[in-house]
Amino acid sequence: xxxxxxxxxxxxxxxxxxxxxxxxxxxxxxxxxxxxxxxxxxxxxxxxxxxxxxxxxxxxxxxxxxxxxxxxxxxxxxxxxxxxxxxxxxxxxxxxxxxxxxxxxxxxxxxxxxxxxxxxxxxxxxxxxxxxxxxxxxxxxxxxxxxxxxxxxxxxxxxxxxxxxxxxxxxx
Numbered sequence: 670x671x672x673x674x675x676x677x678x679x680x681x682x683x684x685x686x687x688x689x690x691x692x693x694x695x696x697x698x699x700x701x702x703x704x705x706x707x708x709x710x711x712x713x714x715x716x717x718x719x720x721x722x723x724x725x726x727x728x729x730x731x732x733x734x735x736x737x738x739x740x741x742x743x744x745x746x747x748x749x750x751x752x753x754x755x756x757x758x759x760x761x762x763x764x765x766x767x768x769x770x771x772x773x774x775x776x777x778x779x780x781x782x783x784x785x786x787x788x789x790x791x792x793x794x795x796x797x798x799x800x801x802x803x804x805x806x807x808x809x810x811x812x813x814x815x816x817x818x819x820x821x822x823x824x825x826x827x828x829x830x831x832x833x834x835x836x837x838x839x840x841x
Contacts, residue, residue, distance in 0.1 A: 689762070693764070693785075696764040699711075703739075707731050708728055713763040715761055723746055738768065740772075740775065756778055757780075757781045759780045760782040762784050764786045764826050766804050767785065767804045776815055782815065784821060786820060787830070791820070
């Protein structure tokens with residue numbers, strides 16, 4: 670794949686496997702599925718001990734709920750369904766950097782790690798209207814011990830957004 674890799678994949682497994690990238694690719698696929706269902710292009714998943722435990726797609730349009738972001742839905746699910754140790758061992762993979770609302774929910778849920786494909790500021794160049802406070806800033810100001818990594822797949826994640834929003838700022 671010729672995708673620009675904005676950061677190293679963490680936790681490379683034995684034999685050179687790249688679980689972070691595989692999970693980010695799945696989150697990007699969920700974003701595509703979200704668009705196919707009539708929503709905006711965002712997807713995310715939760716992984717505990719190498720196992721995907723939950724996936725979510727954006728449903729803001731079909732649910733008529735501006736808060737139906739996949740990251741928020743997953744943070745809420747984790748807070749209800751996983752114990753404290755599982756949440757601390759959990760990684761959320763998101764196609765796009767979690768917005769401030771979602772980052773706050775991630776912090777309150779006590780998720781251990783977030784890895785995202787493309788930065789919100791980069792998305793804002795094609796979509797407009799993004800609250801561009803970085804996820805790392807929200808997490809830094811919280812009492813959470815969440816680690817934030819990204820962007821790790823800018824080109825692949827932005828391809829979905831460019832298709833959806835119909836703009837390519839590099840060509841505009």
